Amino acid sequence: MSVLKRLTEPKSLDSMSPLGAVLVYGGLILWSMVVLFPLYWIAITSLKLPIHVSAGPVYLPFVDFLPDLHAWRYIFVDLGNDTLRPYLNSIVVALVSTALAMLIGSMAAYSLSRLEFAPRLASILLFLLLGAVMIVAVAGFGVPWWIAAVVALALFLLLARAAGRTMRASLGNGDILFWIISQRILPPVVAALPIYVMFQTVGLLDTRTALIATYTTVNLPIVVWLMYDFFVTIPKDLEESASLDGASRFAIFFGIVLPLARPGLVATGLLVLILAWNEYLLALFLSSANAQTMPVLVAAQNATRGPQWWYMSVLILLMILPVIFLTLLLQRFIAKGMLLGAVKG
Amino acid sequence: MAVTSAAHVTAAPPERESLNDWLDRQAGRLFILPAVILILGFSIFPLIASAYLALSRFKLAPGGYTLTFIGWFNFKKMLTGSQQFHLLGTFGAITLLGWVIMLATVALVVWGVVRYARSGRVTVVGSIGRLITIATALALSVLFAVNLGEGGQLGTIATTMFYVAGGVAVQFALGLGLALLCAKPIRGRSFFRVLFFVPLMVTPVGIAYTFRMLADTAVGPFAPLWHWLGYAQTSWSADAWTARFVVLIGDSWQWIPFIFIVLLAAIESQPRDEVEAAQLDGASGWQIFRDITWPSIAPVAATVVLIRAIEAFKIIDLPNVLTNGGPGIATESLTLHAFIEWRALNLGGSAAVAYILLFLSTIACVSFFNFVVKPMREARA
Numbered sequence: 248m249s250v251l252k253r254l255t256e257p258k259s260l261d262s263m264s265p266l267g268a269v270l271v272y273g274g275l276i277l278w279s280m281v282v283l284f285p286l287y288w289i290a291i292t293s294l295k296l297p298i299h300v301s302a303g304p305v306y307l308p309f310v311d312f313l314p315d316l317h318a319w320r321y322i323f324v325d326l327g328n329d330t331l332r333p334y335l336n337s338i339v340v341a342l343v344s345t346a347l348a349m350l351i352g353s354m355a356a357y358s359l360s361r362l363e364f365a366p367r368l369a370s371i372l373l374f375l376l377l378g379a380v381m382i383v384a385v386a387g388f389g390v391p392w393w394i395a396a397v398v399a400l401a402l403f404l405l406l407a408r409a410a411g412r413t414m415r416a417s418l419g420n421g422d423i424l425f426w427i428i429s430q431r432i433l434p435p436v437v438a439a440l441p442i443y444v445m446f447q448t449v450g451l452l453d454t455r456t457a458l459i460a461t462y463t464t465v466n467l468p469i470v471v472w473l474m475y476d477f478f479v480t481i482p483k484d485l486e487e488s489a490s491l492d493g494a495s496r497f498a499i500f501f502g503i504v505l506p507l508a509r510p511g512l513v514a515t516g517l518l519v520l521i522l523a524w525n526e527y528l529l530a531l532f533l534s535s536a537n538a539q540t541m542p543v544l545v546a547a548q549n550a551t552r553g554p555q556w557w558y559m560s561v562l563i564l565l566m567i568l569p570v571i572f573l574t575l576l577l578q579r580f581i582a583k584g585m586l587l588g589a590v591k592g
Numbered sequence: 593m594a595v596t597s598a599a600h601v602t603a604a605p606p607e608r609e610s611l612n613d614w615l616d617r618q619a620g621r622l623f624i625l626p627a628v629i630l631i632l633g634f635s636i637f638p639l640i641a642s643a644y645l646a647l648s649r650f651k652l653a654p655g656g657y658t659l660t661f662i663g664w665f666n667f668k669k670m671l672t673g674s675q676q677f678h679l680l681g682t683f684g685a686i687t688l689l690g691w692v693i694m695l696a697t698v699a700l701v702v703w704g705v706v707r708y709a710r711s712g713r714v715t716v717v718g719s720i721g722r723l724i725t726i727a728t729a730l731a732l733s734v735l736f737a738v739n740l741g742e743g744g745q746l747g748t749i750a751t752t753m754f755y756v757a758g759g760v761a762v763q764f765a766l767g768l769g770l771a772l773l774c775a776k777p778i779r780g781r782s783f784f785r786v787l788f789f790v791p792l793m794v795t796p797v798g799i800a801y802t803f804r805m806l807a808d809t810a811v812g813p814f815a816p817l818w819h820w821l822g823y824a825q826t827s828w829s830a831d832a833w834t835a836r837f838v839v840l841i842g843d844s845w846q847w848i849p850f851i852f853i854v855l856l857a858a859i860e861s862q863p864r865d866e867v868e869a870a871q872l873d874g875a876s877g878w879q880i881f882r883d884i885t886w887p888s889i890a891p892v893a894a895t896v897v898l899i900r901a902i903e904a905f906k907i908i909d910l911p912n913v914l915t916n917g918g919p920g921i922a923t924e925s926l927t928l929h930a931f932i933e934w935r936a937l938n939l940g941g942s943a944a945v946a947y948i949l950l951f952l953s954t955i956a957c958v959s960f961f962n963f964v965v966k967p968m969r970e971a972r973a
Binding site for chain 1: 612615616619620621623624626627628630631633634635636637638639640641642643644645648659661769770773774776777778784786787788789790791793794795796797798799800801802803804805806810811812813814815816845902905906908909912913926927930931934939942943945946947949950953954957
């Protein structure tokens, strides 16, 4: 056997040739560095004095430069509340909106996976028409919004039956599911402006409530999509026997189905939590001083005195450390959840 | 007799229904109601309102604002008027590259049409859908051709398409490569898997700043390299294409893990026995990939590209923080464009840009789903 052959051919099916192994490990280690180096650079920059940054790059703490906690002190002590408030906002908004999206989304997904719906096409068209008329009336003719809403709702209830009689076509569960998921294609910037005006009208602009309500809606499609796939795989026998024993649907859902779906809930919840935690565009529109979240605070660091890398690095670390910790803790679940959505589509 | 007695029981006048029973009977509807109300309130209703906004002029007035209906004016201004350079870019004389792009698109369209006509399943709806896709594809290819021509410049539409197409291509190639590496029988597999997953979780805004630091030619970590190459005084952010590529690199660093993790799981669930049989027969790695691995992961691959593309159309964080959309408008995405118009209190223009993005991303994503994802799934099934 020649040397070349020994180098390029595997010994058995489940192993690699020596040359192949070198290439594979080389590629993996190279990419590990690509992943780790930016994170390493933020970590050491947060420990640098301004002089260590502006005089050109230094790489190794204790060797090239003496680490200093001045940036951490500035962010936590000098700025104090200006850092803590956005941090608290981010935590509250991310947690509450995730909990709400999970609850509302799983309920809808469960309902879609177990019951047949047949909404009349006519009612939907009527609803959209009345919605458009209402917006024109409010925006174009200055009708107070609550009068327009009440009139539109009354007209809808009156006309829905008549419209249903003339046009009998109706949609099915698949259409509802597709409609909910397709909301994800909608770029948030399209909805951001009217949402801004809406919250301004009711005086909720720049509050956590506004952000929570918006994030819940934005993340709802993901929850419905992933949880629907999950509920479909849960056998129905258990629920049927509980139903025969006289348990209500609420009891069945909260007592039997949700506990069974725990792996799916963890995966989906973590994904949604991270999306809410990192969200930037809507926070930019809907919050200013009071309800500002961390991504907006970090983005606003592009200070007039020029970028202060050391402070920014601390803020970025504050944002990514909890998430990375959570990821390491639960990464098996997230991968599974993402696969669920991607594979079943 | 049991049957008749049962019928008798049900025929008896029902007891007055309690609230609990009513709630239980309506549970299915009640379960889905909150989701529908939320989506109607924060998604459909704003969508309609945005359409009205896009067709009107917004003006601040004492004690509030006024909205004047002006029809298509906002769109006209951007498509043919004074704001054309912003949305569509500057048109230059078409060069060879432009002709290649247009010819390639036309060839692709002709190939698709011929295949469709021969399939024997031509329908009215299908034809209309294909016409919309073809019109959009041709319009975009002409736009790219004139933008890339001599004296031309990319507008926000072309820039966004560059982020979507370029980003998805780079991320898919590298994500697939990494997944193939990680699927090999190696030690420390779960370690690499967790490590490679991390960038996906990092705040995009944070990534933007980090890459600004890393790409700094004067004080960044690679400064000595730039110095040695003689680029120490040049800034990447002053040149349109290098700025766009830095945005693309930051975006890819974040999203490669997503494609990697999904494709890895798909590769691991490919038919093992077929792979082993092929190995015994002495098939090369490339043959195994082409004949076994790729066909089995293709549907998942198409879906993951679709999901990535949907999110890629919404890009704003990176260009906004990395380059502030600059130099000029070189790195501005459509979402950032809409945000900048909004900040300038041109709410009508902002809504119009947002709507153009909505049309573009919907047509692109629905076309991709119908003409790539669906056939791949059907081929597998």
